[in-house]
Amino acid sequence: MHIEVRNLNKSFGDFHAVQDVSFDIKKGQLIGLLGPSGGGKTSILRMLAGLESPSSGDIVFHGKRVNDLPPQERGIGFVFQNYALFKHMTVYDNIAFGLKVKKQTKEQIRERVMTLVELTGLKGFEHRYAHQLSGGQRQRVAFARALAPEPQLLLLDEPFAAIDAKIRTELRTWLKEMIERVGITSIFVTHDQDEAIEVADEIMIISKGRLEQKGSPWAIYKDPQTPFVASFIGxxxxxxxxxxxxxxxxxxxxxxxxxxxxxxxxxxxxxxxxxxxxxxxxxxxxxxxxxxxxxxxxxxxxxxxxxxxxxxxxxxxxxxxxxxxxxxxxxxxxxxxxxxxxxxxxxxxxxxxx
Amino acid sequence: MRKLWITLTYVVFILLLIIPLVEIVRGSWSEGWSGFTEGLLRQQSLHALKMTALIVVIVTVLNTLFGVMLALYLVRAKWIGPRIKRLLNSLVDLPFAVSPVIGGLMIVLILGPSTVIGTFFEASGFKIVYALPGMVLATLFVTFPLMVREVLPVLQEIGAQQEEAASTLGAYSWYTFWQVTWPSIRWGVIYGVVLTVARSLGEFGAVLVVSGNIMNKTQTATTLVYQDVENFNVVAANGVALVLAAFSVGLLLLMEWAKKRKEVH
Missing domain, CATH: 2.40.50.140 (Nucleic acid-binding proteins)
Structure with missing residues (x-):
């Protein structure tokens, strides 16, 4: 999905969380929103998802302005920082949720869920509950659940923050491969520059609600355009x-x-x-x-x-x-x-x- | 010294809880089975128990509905400002602070037959005070915080993320409530229902003021016990009290069970 964002602003009371952010994302790209904590990255992601409404500015998906569309209508998948798995449902029911909402038949649901279970390496865990899974497995479930209704855009909020350092690198590679295989446009938020550099096709550096620079990791490293970017990267x-x-x-x-x-x-x-x-x-x-x-x-x-x-x-x-x-x-x-x-x-x- | 305190605690416990209970059972059987059934099967006893049952059912249904709704709004609604939320949140506890008798009196003062609203309703054939609607209102006033206070912390604890996840997966609020929110708050609601039933079963002060305690019309089980005692009809009073006590013990057991389930989830 082609995404355009124009002059996006968001204020929470007196706090100006996002200031005049504009960018374009081409179909199929994997974008990392990188910046210090509290810089407005998550607010941008939530506005793209429709979970938060912008104070001003336009969000355009596929040439259509979606500002007034609720999250249900935007065709997005969202992976939350703490995964937000439905804790009283099994892995199977979690992944099937978006398909049940769409009123697909039992066979269709079964087929799609089993494909995703296979894809994410969760075979054999379908009947477990979230609290019976490890952090990495939970993330895979959250990922599969978000992908199940075949969204056009995948949004991931600090997808690796809750996982211990050793498995994190492994999961990064896995996630990058998986997103490439599915071919879905994806945006993820992180405060970890190694993560952004390793995973993203392009990085957007966000600080104090402003977009400082957008470009490939190498371009940003080689040619930082603001002192903040220069000091933040590397x-x-x-x-x-x-x-x-x-x-x-x-x-x-x-x-x-x-x-x-x-x-x-x-x-x-x-x-x-x-x-x-x-x-x-x-x-x-x-x-x-x-x-x-x-x-x-x-x-x-x-x-x-x-x-x-x-x-x-x-x-x-x-x-x-x-x-x-x-x-x-x-x-x-x-x-x-x-x-x-x-x-x-x-x-x-x-x-x-x- | 410590032994003395322990003994004292037991004595107080027995004096306050066990002896009255034993006394109720003994009192209601002091004239044997026939005395017990006679006291209980009087027309006014049956009517009073029926009124109590009716109030319990109506109040529990209304309180569950509005309590859960208010809790949801207080925690989730984005269109209510934080200050108004805080104000509403503390207002919810008002019935805890105000004596039930005063709660009942307020209803009489606002909706009684000598007031504008009361006259209006009475003219259209709908009596509120000294009738069932007023008694329901009074009991609702007294029990209102119970459901909100049970559900609200659970909602705060589970957070909005699961519901947001459901919305990004295409589910609208009704579906999300039943599939995602309800399973999490279920045991809190059940606990709140048990508390509401227990409280409305035993409510006396507010109902007494609002109902006027008219025999066979607006008398509930508790106000009947009060009247029987006033009339020195101790056996009948004990009989009705025993029925109420039996219910309460049952509820207590139910409450323990619900509490355990609530903690598990």
Whole structure:
């Protein structure tokens, strides 16, 4: 289903939860609404579902304005954060609910439910109640129940929030595959950027009720359009005093400019390890933390603090070690503009040709 | 010291509950089976029991209907502002705070034969005060909080999500209520029904004021017991009281059972 949203607003009393949000979603896409908690993501999702009515703005499905349609008429499936399974019904009856409402025949219902039970790997659990299932199974039931009446649009509110970390990754992959197989346009809400990056075709970053940026995960990572997006996606540290970094002198000239630096923009090495010694800064190792597959290194360059990762294959650093730091690039921003700049000293001033 | 307190507790318990019950049974049988049946089969006894039964049935049906509806509105309705909800919510408890006699008096003062509304209804042939409708109203007033207070917390606890899920699956409110909401509040409602029956069975003050206690017309079982005692007809009073007590014990057992089921769900 093709979805258009124009200037959507929602206020709860004095609180402006959603402000002038507009976007388009093409048929068959899987979209992640990503942003901090309380940013208005769920409100947008609930307005799409018809569970909440917008204060102003238009929601258009397939070229038809649906603002005044109740949720029953919108042809959507909704998976709630806590699944909201009908607790006095079995798995079978939960999935069959939407079909019974449509007054399908018993055989039709049976066939559709069994297909979905098969699809979601719930075979053998049809006669269990919600409280007899694990978190992952409940989510599958909620998913199957939402899909049963063959909706045109699937909305998922924090679908993985209630599941423990280990199964979560597994379920993510499963859900992505499942949605691709069914081919349904889907929107899910999450506050977990890994989840959004891994699952979504496109991400919409929502903060304080505004749509900050919409694009593929890679595009958003590579080219963040607002300082919020830059700091929200990936890890980063903000450097207030750009002049302290070597190779960003042109930016230091602009007043009020700050730099946002990701750990992966930084290369560190013991003296001599970095080829471009002229572009490197002297730094002090402040702390190191073991992160399972690599070291997280906290550095001090004068008064500036930086964070980076270091491979386990390299020599282990100790707090207090003197190291060289090369900042490859930085995301720079001030009140007027923001841009990504490569380190200007990376072009070796004295190339040696042998 | 502790033993003394335990003994004292038992003494109070026996004094308050057991001895009166034994006394009722003994009193109603003091003239044997014939005395008991005679007291119970008097025309006024049968009529009073019939009135009580009638009131219980009507009040329970109305209270269940409106109690569940009000609970639903107080918890779910989006068109009622939170302040009005809070006001209504505390108003529901008013009958708990007000003496039933005063509740009855209010009905007489508003709907009695000497008031505008009362005269209007009487002119159109519908007597409210000193007749069954007034007695039903009075009992309804007294029992009203019971159903709301049972159903409201259950509705709050289950939340609106299951109902919202039903709506996204295409179900409208009537279907959703019976398929999704009702199974969750069922035991709360049953518990509320039991409480309502027990309360309306034993209601005395409000009904006494509103009914005028006219024998064979507006007399209920409780007001009959009161009158029999006044007339020193102790055996008959005990007989009717025994019937009421037997019902109450039955209800108590039912209540325990319902409470257990309510907790399971």
């Amino acid at each position: 890890e980063s540290t903000i450097v207030e005093d750009v002049g302290a970094l070597k190779g960003f002198d042109s930016a230091a000239g602009k007043p009020g400019t700050k730099a946002l630096i990701r750990p992966e923009y930084i290369e560190i090495g013991k003296p001599g390890e970095i080829r471009l010694a002229s572009a490197a800064l002297e730094a002090n190792v402040k702390h190191i933390h073991f992160r399972g597959s690599e070291w997280l290194v906290e550095l001090e360059v004068g008064s500036v603090k930086l964070v980076t990762y270091r491979s386990l294959e390299k020599d282990v650093l100790q707090p207090g070690d003197r190291v060289h730091v090369l900042v490859h690039r930085a995301y720079l921003f001030n009140d007027q503009e923001s841009w990504i700049q490569e380190n200007s000293l990376k072009e070796d001033p004295m190339p040696i040709h042998i």
